Amino acid sequence: MMVTENELREIENGFIDIIDDGISASALAEQIERFKTGFPATSLERACTLNDGIYSIQSDEKDELLGHFEEAADGGRFTKFVPASGAATRMFKHLLARLNGEELSEKDTDMVQTFMDLLPIMPFYGDLQDVMNKAGVSIDEAYASNDYNLILKYLLTEQGLNYASKPKGLIPFHSYENGYRTPFEEHVAEAAAHIKDRMGRARLHFTVSPAHEQEIREHIEEAVAKYPECRFEVTFSKQSRKTDTVAVDMDNEVFRTDDGKILFRPAGHGALLDNLHKLRGDLVYLKNIDNVMPDRLKGATIEYKKLLGGLLVRIQAQIFECLNMLENHHCSEFEVAAVAIFAVSHLSMQMPANFAQMSLEDKVDMLRVRLSKPVRVCGMVKNEGEPGGGPFWVNGPDGFVTPQIVEKSQVDMDDSVQAGIVRKATHFNPVDLVCGMRNHRGEWYALKNFTDPETGFISSKSKDGRKLKAMELPGLWNGSMADWITIFVEVPLSTFSPVKTVNDLLKEDHRN
Template structure:
């Protein structure tokens, strides 16, 4: 890398060594992972029966009040993709018959939780919902919803849109996450801690929404709340390159750096010091009458994690106390039975001290329990067994881009997969001494993604860091538990709010 380029990189506040590695990734691409098979209920996905469900719920309840608990909610970015079809309608001729999506939206307009706000906005503009419907002025309705001189939903984040209607209020996802957090995320000191990752331009609006709804929740529950925010760090942006893999320069000569996907949020997660961290996407919330299954399974996942973590910690402490056939045997059993690990032959033939060192490295890692739902065709990462470079096996959440579909075995494994990840995670990020792990040390930087984009009419390649629950957690100890499909209710388009689960 020449000195002029290095100076440019430094001038823009970025690390030349990291940029050099990123350019190398563009040139060489990323290797596919070696899949041993899909994780299934018979092999790698735990299916809880009713007695086990109650057992782990109770285990969590007993231990939760002693723990620091945080609910981590990625909430960055505008909701513009939710309204892609409505934007297209707005740019068109306004013929409702040409847009089935918009027709469904208009015909069910009164069912949306933002209906009253939208009607009031139209009235402030000198008309009304009734008048617009009577005059078939559908563009006026859509414009009042999306544009900044109306409700501005086209540029707001999902967390601040009205999702659910109640007799006395209409809630946003941010509000619903607070209510949901009350049900399972109250930890030490009866405090509910919720952390939102937000875009800089939206943080003040988030704070205003929380300030409006929090006093009532405190009064109703008697709990205390700590609501915190962070933004995706600029230092995690990755360089963009031309189709020839040279740095993409803007018209003013500066280099183009782009946000590196949700994997960049590993830095934000790493800043949280807590015993347990629940992770759930901002748009996966339901009204109160459907919250019970979510509450039960969130608590059960956490109880399952604490049970596994207690066994792992016991084995690690035994190794600290004495390296013996008994302590190594216990560590091996925990690694095999609790984590589904497999000690390779090259390691099992080593000395007792070397085997103990190997097992300690495998056990002393962050741990996560991931809810998995049966695959009904929704997009999302799948659960697989993979072979590690040292010959061991581990559970991973893989995206399609990480699978070599030209390899018949890998493709067959993908086709045999029965479940996918709805971003329903509980994480333990402290070690057996109570010290927080450096999560960046457990990321597999060879699991990034390369995509093609354009800027100012020019094609470019963009680089995403390893996904937050994919390669960013590749070095974690992972457990999978089946959760009911009713706990997964994402909102990808505005018309998803018409589904029964959101009414």
């Protein structure tokens, strides 16, 4: 399937209608051809496990790591980056299906019933009562007559709270004596507890959807006002429309909406790499909007946030020392060997099979290139069946095996060997990262230079009742960070309690 010149011109013009500068015809042609060829499956070598790709912080080193963290925090080096542009639609998927009269699976039927049975303990129940009362509708009478659809209508649609169309970060998650908190408010509370500098400043950045930006700004302004002892510097960004990708139908023809327009779609969270780069941060924590704990359970989360940050500071200082030594004087064979041993034992790097036979100059050049990369320290929890990616040793195109975060969708599960490796995984990626964004000279890395473009993926979606194929860029913590120096660290399961469906709010972790 080849795209005609006229069609490319039309696609390019259509994209210019959406964004300021448009996108090149050649880039669009590459996208459309990629739908035909697909992306290669990731080649797993083995799962990362404790002491084989996953580091365990020992009790006797905690004080040292906390010291490194506190020094960096006092100096204002940390920022928190939270992707928060996602809508809550998926969170209410089973309830929307019930409201729309769709046929439900047995599991979804049970989830709907559980939700309705326990709705009164949800943090937003009072708001639901209020909006129904204002409309002259009694929630008690609706319950008595089993009119669940009436309740769901006021919960999910414009007739009431309209939660199905709100950003996930604005949905009440946790109840407190003086009200409730949303995920945005919990991230503010978490930041106040662990990244304040010596001047009392805490820096946060949220990626938001344009349609809800003003509402979110006002909400966070109210949230930070509750912490007068902390001076928050909160910034926002939106996912660039320039990263959108064209959609195709199931025959790889350009997809057109019912009104004849060419459809472009957001390219997944991998598109946020540009937002992360433009943040111009030094040490940046990255965490999903929906993985938040109430105050009573924040202890372990805060402790391990600090430990991960301290470990990054220590590792980064060691890398910088090595680079300064490699660059600033004539190294001896012994010094170069020491750097290589550090890279292998502390950074999970492989050296070439002929490393011993390489000239001293070639060894120095190779080590400088391998060490001159952004660094990330990633928390990993024990795998208890949550859907999502995990830590694996991956065979790279350069012949080296490196630690990577890999989603199941990237693996050829029809290959019995590869599927067997996935099944042996012991740990899960909770998206709990801290990233070193600068080099040893204090300059910001160009993050786009450290991605693996072959790790994007194609998914099936629908529009106007018709199926389509959508293309997503390499995930932000997957292929977009594939060429970073990566350290995996085991963190307690108690630091991870995401809310993927509204029923997750009924778990003990989220109930006060």
